[in-house]
Structures are given as C-alpha cells and as structure tokens.
Amino acid sequence: MTSGANAESDAGVSSANSLLSSLQRESLDASVKQVLHRGGWGNPDVLLIEHGAEQLVVKDFAPRALWVKRLLAPFLLRREARAYHRLAGVPAVPRLLGQLDADALILEYRPGTLLSRALAGKLRPEFLEELEAAIEEMHRRGVVHLDLRHRSNILAGEDGRPVLIDFASALRFDPTKAWGRAAVAAIGWVDRRALAKWRRKLTPVVAGD
Numbered sequence: 593m594t595s596g597a598n599a600e601s602d603a604g605v606s607s608a609n610s611l612l613s614s615l616q617r618e619s620l621d622a623s624v625k626q627v628l629h630r631g632g633w634g635n636p637d638v639l640l641i642e643h644g645a646e647q648l649v650v651k652d653f654a655p656r657a658l659w660v661k662r663l664l665a666p667f668l669l670r671r672e673a674r675a676y677h678r679l680a681g682v683p684a685v686p687r688l689l690g691q692l693d694a695d696a697l698i699l700e701y702r703p704g705t706l707l708s709r710a711l712a713g714k715l716r717p718e719f720l721e722e723l724e725a726a727i728e729e730m731h732r733r734g735v736v737h738l739d740l741r742h743r744s745n746i747l748a749g750e751d752g753r754p755v756l757i758d759f760a761s762a763l764r765f766d767p768t769k770a771w772g773r774a775a776v777a778a779i780g781w782v783d784r785r786a787l788a789k790w791r792r793k794l795t796p797v798v799a800g801d
C-alpha cells in the first residue's frame with residue numbers, strides 16, 4: 593500500500609519529470625526571465641527560467657569555451673549534483689530537479705535575499721539558529737560546503753528561513769564511516785567559521801553595548 597506521504601511525493605516527482613522533459617535546450621533562451629548571475633570563464637551562467645507556470649533555475653555551462661565544457665564543467669556539475677542528491681529533503685537546500693543536458697543542471701528556484709550586514713536586525717530571530725541547524729544537518733550527511741563565507745551562497749528565503757546554495761565546491765564524505773565523520777568534523781571547521789562570520793555580521797549592534 594502506498595502511504596499518503598509517498599503518494600504525494602510520487603505525484604510531485606512525476607509532475608516535475610513531465611515538466612522537465614518538456615524543457616528543451618532549444619527553447620531555453622526564450623524562457624529566460626532573468627540572468628541571476630553571469631558566469632566568468634570557468635563558471636556557469638545561472639538563469640531564472642519561466643517554464644509554464646513554474647520558475648526554475650538552470651546552471652548552464654553551454655556558453656563557455658569548449659575545453660571548459662569538456663574538462664571542467666562535467667567535474668563541477670557532477671560534484672554539485674552529488675551534493676544535492678545527498679542533501680535531498682533538507683528544507684534549507686533547493687531540490688535538484690534534473691539535468692537539462694551535459695552542460696546544465698536544473699534546480700528548484702528559491703527566491704530570497706542574499707545575506708549582508710544590511711539584514712542585521714531584520715531577519716527572524718531564529719534565522720541564525722536555523723542556519724546552524726541546516727549546516728549541522730549537511731555535515732551529518734557528510735557534506736562540507738566550503739564556500740559559505742561568500743554572501744552569494746546563502747539566502748534568506750521568502751519565508752525568512754535560510755537557503756543554502758552553490759555546492760560546486762562542496763566535498764562529500766561517508767558519514768557511516770568513522771574516518772568520514774572525522775573528515776567532516778575537521779574540514780567542517782570552514783563552514784563553522786563562516787557561520788561565526790554571519791553571526792557577527794547579522795547580530796545588530798545595540799546602542800550603549
């Protein structure tokens with residue numbers, strides 16, 4: 593018997609699948625609503641796509657040089673996709689919806705505001721605790737992000753909760769093995785230090801303190 597929750601997620605997956613199968617490389621340009629980030633020589637363009645009633649994000653290496661597409665992009669896309677697979681179901685992490693083709697990943701769009709000092713005192717009081725919990729859950733699953741200091745990689749979502757993006761430089765370890773957990777504990781220091789930075793930047797300075 594299929595449980596209600598499974599039926600719901602199965603329906604979600606099949607509607608996502610049929611949606612994605614109708615998204616084609618040929619029609620991509622016409623579907624671009626916004627260029628979220630124009631990549632440099634070794635980075636993808638990050639595009640907000642309007643597809644039917646849905647908004648999606650496509651990380652696309654297609655405009656890059658051939659050698660980048662042949663040598664670098666497959667490595668980065670595979671690494672990012674594997675991190676997203678490992679983090680499936682973590683609410684702070686957008687869903688990986690699929691691969692458009694060899695050059696591009698398709699992600700759930702999570703609108704929000706990039707973190708900056710200007711948000712100090714404006715976020716929900718729980719934001720930093722939720723960010724810490726999201727990082728801990730990521731580490732429990734054996735993923736170390738490595739680039740959370742960068743303001744472009746954490747958003748305050750529309751619901752006010754943290755969203756972690758950009759796992760192109762993330763490392764994965766086996767959390768079922770003692771050495772994997774030890775590696776996460778050691779290298780995860782980079783993410784914990786980034787969290788400390790955001791704690792400092794986002795905590796409002798109270799006059800007279």
Ligand SMILES: Nc1ncnc2c1ncn2[C@@H]1O[C@H](COP(=O)(O)OP(=O)(O)O)[C@@H](O)[C@H]1O
Pocket residue numbers: 628629631635636638649686699700701702703704706743744745757758759760
């Ligand atoms: N899933 C997403 N939902 C909403 N915005 C996103 C999403 N993915 C990326 N972005 C936006 O695009 C920008 C660049 O994406 P990112 O994955 O960090 O690319 P890069 O690997 O080039 O740094 C982010 O800073 C963010 O503003």
Ligand SMILES: [Mg+2]
Pocket residue numbers: 742744745758
């Ligand atoms: Mg980034």
